[in-house]
Amino acid sequence: MILNIFGFLMMAFSAMALGLLFIGIARKVVARVQKRIGPPFYQPYLDVLKLFTKNSITHGFIFDFGAIMAFGGMITTLFFVPVGPFVLYGMNGTLLLVIYLMAVAYLGMAMATVGSGNPLASVGISRALTQMLGYELPFIVVLLTLIYSSNTSSIIGIVQAQQSGFMNWNLINIPIGTAVAFIALLGLMGKKPFDAPVAPSEIASGPVVEHGGKYLAFIMLQHAVSVVVKTALFVDLFLGGGNNIFIFIVKMLIVWLLAALIGSIFPRFKVEEGVLFYWRWPLIAALLQAVIIIF
Amino acid sequence: MNNKYESNKWQEVINWVQKRSLFMLHYCTGCGAIELPPTMTSRYDMSRFGIGPAATPRQADILLITGYLSTKTLRRVIYTYEQMQDPKFVMGFGSCTINGGMYWDSYNTIKQLDKYIPVDLYIAGCMPRPEAILEGFLKLKEKIETGNADGYKKYNKEYETYKKNQEKVLGEVKRRQ
Amino acid sequence: MRSENELIELLNRDLNLLSVKKLRKQNISIRLENEELVSGLNYLKSHSYIHLATISCVDWIEDNQFELIYHLFSYEDKISLSVKTKINRQKSRFVTIKNLWGVAKYYERDIHDFFGIKFTGNDNMDELILENWNEIPPMRKDFKTRQYVDKKYDWRQYHGQE
Incomplete structure (x- = not known):
């Protein structure tokens, strides 16, 4: 029991450290x-x-609770995603659970927004939730295809199905689906073509407009953990996972840097353009992939 | 030199961290605003010193006043400054914030910024070029490390004096809660 | 498309001009009586001068007069036309033209801010640009800027200064 709690804490803290490192590397790469x-x-x-050393101002109980909910929701998601050899839960259905849990972080942000009462924050969170409608549809279609083809809805089961070599990776088995999932991942992480929710020059960083001091620190840590969770999920599902933690981290870094490089050269979609984009080509491609796999 | 900090190791660590990570909020009045994009982008690249733009006063550490302030904008600057969280630093750009500059006899432009909000560092020039701005940032970092950039403490301590000066120019100013 | 001379001919025929001057190419200024200004502007608006660029004001303190200048532009003639009129400085009251150009109500508030001229028919004369101003309007020639600045602001003291 004690050991379990210790393991959870270790995993959470190392995910934060790793996520911050990833963000730092991406900033350096984008600068180059x-x-x-x-x-x-x-x-x-x-x-x-x-x-954390700065003073911070609260805007009431809902504001505090929203920040904690966003942070806690993302940490909870982390426990259900296998990171290399560290698997805390391996039961059936974790894939669908993870998809649901990822929304909790957004809902936490929405609560903090309501608490702060800033109109720009409301604009930002409504953009984020609208964009969620956009990327989740093709992403879910790809995931259902994946569940059908590997005959399990547990993430660790999907990882084990790809273990016996490079040719078994889902990247090779369902290539179009992988591409669609990567495009959805950009929206999921809020990278550049799809970063309308936090547009700093238009709506003053959107949902976090009233966050200062330790609240902003929690949001940054939440973002760091979300980077780890989302890249790890992608590596688990499409790039064969990994028994060795180092190989796994290298795979995550490749996915993250690819996303960062794409982000560094693209301007920003308007939110309705982003949603329409997702519902057009990625959705068609995902459905095509589903048809190919099923028949 | 502030002796209170020299004995305190923990405060030194905090000062070092604060020195290395500064989010700046530019209140773009006057002509200094145009000097900031080159300072931020590829040519001068201030982000290598850990200085980056922030979008809102809540997140920011430095407030840049980039030029003359009319009394009407001064009111907004004061409210922006009071929304920022301690520790916060203010930099005044150019001669307009120092002594009024070319607006020295204008009926509607303030003559010295540090009467109304505490200024940690002035950069001389009309307008200072990006090199001067970077030099100013490095000076500010030095001051933060030695604990001398304590304008926000002065503002808290001499709040009534500052409010009196502000009220003389603006008539009526909201007080913080 | 009218040339400058054709326009001057037309205006001389239809309006009761006090004076007309061709300042330079594509730039004409005319002067009208107070009472005829609104009808004159109405006439010009119906003759393709549909753009009101701004309204400006000059304080002729020796003549005891304010001069109001309406800057018009025609997209057909490509001529900018300044319509001037002088009003009494003591009375400092004129009629609004916000029924001709809606935007004029802001220009008139602006002039009220800086010269203290009231416009009959334009009821909203709140401060547009100044804040909490309780001196005489600052752009009047009898406003002593230096005195006001000395009173309101403190000059910075330098070392070695008297």
Whole structure:
């Protein structure tokens, strides 16, 4: 029991550290793409530490609760996603559970928004939830295809089905679906073509407009964990997972850097353009992939 | 030198962290606003010092006043400043914030910013070029590390004096809760 | 498309001009009586001068007069036309033209801010640009800027200064 709690805490803290490291590396890479030197790779750690040393102002109980719910929701999601050899829950149905749990973080943000009462935050969170409608539809179609083809809805089961070599990866088995899932992943992580919810120059960073000090630090940690969760989920589902933690982290880093590079060269979609984009080509491609796999 | 901090190791660590990560909020009045995009982008790249833009006063550490302030904008600057969370630092750009600059006899432009909000650092020039701005940021980081950038403490301590000065110019100013 | 001379001919025929001046290419200024200004602007608006760029004001303190200048532009003639009229400085009251151009109500509030001229028919004369102003309007020539600045703001003291 004690050991279990210790394991959970270790996993949560290492996910935060890893996520912040990933964000730092991505900032450096994006800076090099733009011919800048960029901040050092440990800059996100300093940012979070600094935010914890600042005073912070609360906007009432709902605001506090929303920030905790966003952070806790993302940590909970982490426990159901196998990261390399660390598997906490392996029962059937975890894949669907993870999809549901990811929405909890957004709902937490929405609660904090309601608590803060800032109109820009409302605009931001309504954009985020609208965009969720967009990317979830093709993503769910791909996941159902995946569940059908590997005959299980547990993530660890899908990972084990791909173990016997590169040719068994779902990247090879369902290539169109992988591409669609990657495009959905961009929206899921809020990377550049689909970052209308947090557009800093238009709606002043959207849902987090009233977050300062330790509240912003929690949101940054939540973002760091979400990076780990989402890239790990992608690696588990399509890139064969990994028994070795280092190989797994390298795979995650490749996925994350690919997303960061795509983000560094694209401008921003308007939110309705983003939704329409997802409902057009990715959805058609996902349905096509489903038809190919089923028949 | 503030002796209170020299003995306190924990405060030194906090100062070091705060020095290395500064989010800035630019209140873009006047002509200094145009000097900031080159300072932020590829040519001068201030992000290598850990300085980045913030979108809202709640998240920001530095408030940049980039030029002259009319009394009407001064009111907004004061409200913005009071929304920021401690520790917070203010930088005044150019001669307009120092002594009025070319607006020295204008009926509607304030002559010295530090009467109304505490200014940690002035950058001289009309307008300072990006090199001067970067130099100013490095100076501010030095001041933060030694604990000398304590304008926000002065504001809390001498709140009534500042409010009196503000009320002289603006008539009526909201007080913080 | 009228040339400048054709326009001057037309205006001389239809309006009761006090004076007309061709300032430079595509730039004409005319002067009208107070009473005829609104009808004159109405006439010009129906003759393709549909754009009211701004309303400006000059304080002729020796003549005891304010001069109001309405800057019009025609997209057909490509001529900008300044319509001027002088009003009494003591009375400092004129009629609004917000029924001709809706935007004029803001220009008139602006002029009320800086010169203290009231416009009959334009009821909303709240401060548009200034805040909490309780001196005489600042753009009047008898407003002593330096005195006001000395009273309101503190000059920065430098070392070694008297």
